[in-house]
Amino acid sequence: MTVMSRAWGRLTLPGKVIFTAIPLLLAVGVALALVVGILGGPIVELASQYGAVLRFLVAATIILVITIPTAFLIIFMEMKIIAFMNLRVGPDRVGPWGTLLSVVHGLKVLVKEDFTPSGADPLIFTLAPVVVYGSSVMTLVVLPFAPGLFAQDFNIGLLYFFAMGGLAVVGLLMAGWSSFNKYSLLGGLRSAAQMVSYEIPLTLSVAGLLLLAGTMSVNQLVANQSGWFTNWYVFQQPLGFVIFFIAVTAEANRTPFDLTEADSEIVAGFATEYSGMRFGFFFFAEYVNVFIVSAMTVALFFGGWNAPFPFPALAILLDPGSLGIWLLLGIAIVPLVGTLLLSLPFLLTRSSMPAWQAIVLGFVLFNVVVIGLLGVWAFVSFDWVAGLLWFLAKTYVFVFTFVWMRATLPRVRIDQLMGFAWKWLMPAALLNLFVTAGAILVVGR
């Protein structure tokens, strides 16, 4: 025993790690092999049987994962765009042009102390950010990103979207109530009043659109708008779009309707007592919400993943298989020739640059060109790539608009907010609905 312990003590730290890890890995491998051998067949069978379930699980995981980079991107956009509109340069220290600053903010929030105030209800206090964030993420499920690229296609997709979006108010109320703070309470109550008021014009504004489309599946709605951009619903439902946009701004708690966390009135609203990652969840949920409402506006009124014009059906005419041996030769020679060709300008014009640097630059450029060409090829050949790009481009135009509004507008007062919803938006939405219904009766769908 002593011999063994002495030998063990003489080992370096990596040695100890390796000596511990190898048997462990072996054991795990054997166990895995056994499990797969015994259970593998049934699992594959189950997966093939419930393919939709498996697909949904994968899609939900992907959605959960992509929310974080999306939030980071939008936070960075907000910092930089608002800075530019204020004639500032904005973040420029962390990463190229400050691109990593939002990530740094997010990670900082993660490693902050996270505590519960003494008067708070710990359970509700902890659950509230989860509810808020969860409701945002769950609305993403029905969003069609591209043809075939969606998590789930409900036939009541739009209804599901509104229902899940309305769930966020529960989380905000929980946060406001449980924080043991009057500012939080005011923020929570404000959010409840605001959400409840704006749900009605929000739902009514798309009612006309639903009459036109005859479906509630978001996928189907997007598919209806294919072809030229005149097919987009915004041209048939301009009033509906305006109402939807205003209501959705209020739903996402963005300026000028960001009363729930009006920091010059009720310090940080419902999030006043939150610190650390629980505050981070609220912070992320806000920006994920911006993405979601922009995406939904695009899907409903701006043709979703459709290009603004019917895209000419291009295909790569060259079949790689027909080249035979030349394919191999091409793969061998083209990089060489491309690198040399692209490094030629540097070699000829910049006499101060050593030859190897020019060649390295040429190689980098060649890679950029090839990646670009591959992108174009993917854009042309796979319609989901093209659809995704169109969708994201349109969505980020709306994200820009939200940020732009935040940079410009002051915030409204709570009674003006409610009065606007009930006295202006709701009658206008009803008018829109009646006019649409009448037009359908007269003209037909």
Added chain:
Amino acid sequence: MAVNDAAGTTLPAASGARDLAEAIVVPNTLWTPTGQSATAANTSEYTHLREWAETEGARRDDARWGGALEVIPTKADYVLDLIRANSLWPLLSGLACCAFEMMSSATSKNDIDRFGMFPFRASPRQADVLIVAGTLTTKMAGPLLRLWEQMPEPKWCVAMGDCTCSGGRYKRSYSTIEGIDRVMPVDVYVPGCPPRPEGLIYGMMKLQQLVKDRRGHWPERAIGPTVPTDV
């Protein structure tokens, strides 16, 4: 809390309050802590965070290194310090004149957002740095200290302006505190009356260095309010 009564000393009886050349020590009967973990209960055990860090309680203290992340070895700490240094959110708390130069450092001409210090949080729960900008009066000292105690760890304090550094031009007034380091720990002093916005930016860059090097008051910080014994 009883005052030690050491017997055996012969002292002249004080003839009146006016002739008393001694510090007046009043036992605290005004205030009792809400919980046992409040400040007054555990000051006798440990006085500085470094001592506290060596106890068993500190290992359960997930506030310091962010819970689960404490298992990551020391290289990760360096990354965390880099992250913290580049994302210092100040608390939006202006007391007096210096507040305007503090805001000026955040505006377009001198853009402190470039360093990742822009979102001036209104709530102390989400702030990292307390920039005390302006004269601290005795009436404001309690609320400011309360703000400081409400901020979650890790946190830093920057004293901006002469009044907060040393009392400045109000040192001789009856109602001001001659330097906020009498009531709270300070990491960076930015002198000036008021300092230029560039001065504050320079001070914040120094604070970034402190955070990266893990210097400053962080390990040496006293637990609870600090009162120097020789004032």
Added chain:
Amino acid sequence: MNLIPGIGIVRGMSLTLRRFFQPKVTIRYPEVPSDVAVKFRGRLQLLYDENGSLKCETCFQCAQACPIECIDMGGMDTKGRFHVHWGAAETYGERREESALRRSGRPVPDPAYERFAPIDIAAVDSILEDFDHDPAQLLGILEATQAAFDYLPVGALKRISERTGTGYAQIYGTASFYGHLRLGALGAPAAAPSAAPYLAALAAATGAAGRQADA
């Protein structure tokens, strides 16, 4: 307000969009030197002549002219005989309590205080009377005090500060400057002070309805 609702908002948003593309006014401070006016007086500086020696002649004019009396300076006189000093006296020294925290109304734990030993004030007072309460003869006062107490107790320094109107920091500086003055006793450390005189004095000062010790 306009006839068309929303036109004001549109105008504001078009302004911000135009500003989005305009050149930025930010001065990237650490890399680019900031736009400081030539006359800007940011920091006090002592000037040196071309030979590298200090131009300051200790004429105290700056200390006298300083509006907030923040310049506290000392030096030798022109004959090289006396050490002279200029500095502000504590105006409200007697109204100050020791702890800024306690003055702010916030209770603090008591062990944070370190009490200085009480002394016989009458001795200090008689010394001060001999020297006519003259701050210019501070060194003599301090030497006489040391002769009386064998060292310079803190309480005596405070008393001298209070009676002569000189700042405590100045007196402490003088006392710690000269080698033959000592601030601590030579022999065994002084015994722990008793709480009874404090409490008695406190009761006398605040009356029976004042804050009572629960000891």
Added chain:
Amino acid sequence: MTTHASMDDPRVTLDEQLGSFEPIPPYPPRTEREQEFYTVADGEMLVNIGPHHPSTHGVLRVVMKLDGERVVDIDPVLGYLHRGVEKLCENADFHHTISYMDPLEYVSSLFCEWPAVMAYEKLLDIKVPRRAEYIRVLTGELNRISSHLLAMGFHALDLGGITPILYSFIERDEMVEMLASITGQRMLFNYFRIGGVNGDLNHEFMSRLGDWMSRATAQVEANQGLLNENEVFVRRNRGVGTIDAQTALKMCWTGPNLRATGVPFDIRRAHPYSVYPELDFDIPTRSEGDSLARYLLRIDEIKQSLRIIDQCLHQMPDGPVMARVPRLMRPRPGRAFATVEAPRGQYSIYAVSDGTDQPFRFRIHDPSFLHLQSFTLLMPGQLLADWMTINASLDPIMGGIDK
């Protein structure tokens, strides 16, 4: 049931078992007003705003009694920035007091120095050179513009707009740097002297001023396009905090806030001082008396100030900038009262001399303090968010209020 006094606020006690704040003070109320305020009816709650709050313009604390979002009653608590300036001034000699004036209204420091030196000049019977008077008016009006710009920016910031304040600060940074090139400091100038000013105009100041004046009007106009016609902004300000002229006069209002109710009272015209009688400018007034009028009136005043600066530059005579004053100032025993039109209203100093080199009594009259006392008239019945509007449009500066 155990109750613990909260640490810094004896009026609020924390009731552990009910889990709610008990608003009634632990001691019997000291005044009738206190008893009335801290007796909370059903459905009402007390909300404490400040001393640390984003929109209190410093360290003002107000306790509001809310019914839902509607304010029932309001109790401002002052003194969080009381620095004892008057007492310090009585212990400093006449030159020293000028620098203590600066941090009072710290965004318009020159207007705090101005009445002090005017009062001492009256005591000492000194005649200020005309060039010095013109320089005082010139720098003063520049300081007024920067103060008004900040006031308008913070008005927008309190309503949630983040951009106007940054545009204002761009202009304000130009101006304080301009003033720094002549006075030597950016905020607390310490520039006026008894019998003149500290330094003559210099080339740097003139080039910076010319550079700014060439585009000032266009820039200020463009920046106002962000707010003046903005429906959200106008709707939040119109009819909020309305006060009529009689009440405003009764509450001792002065300055832009009074002129927004239609009273054309301006010290520069009513009790002319310095060289203002030689200058041509209008006193803009508005009749509405609400927050929007107070906001718009400041824009008009900026335009008038630009006019005054232009005239000053054209009419400025040559000559010395300091009168011959005795080195040791020992005015005859007597009293002097001097008042100027500061950006926030009438700023006055009352100084009494007893023949020594220090003022015997020194009294500061601050306009913001008097504006602040009408919160209790303006606020009840309004919403919580209106407090930000009213407070920002009254534009108090806590340094002057708490002294």
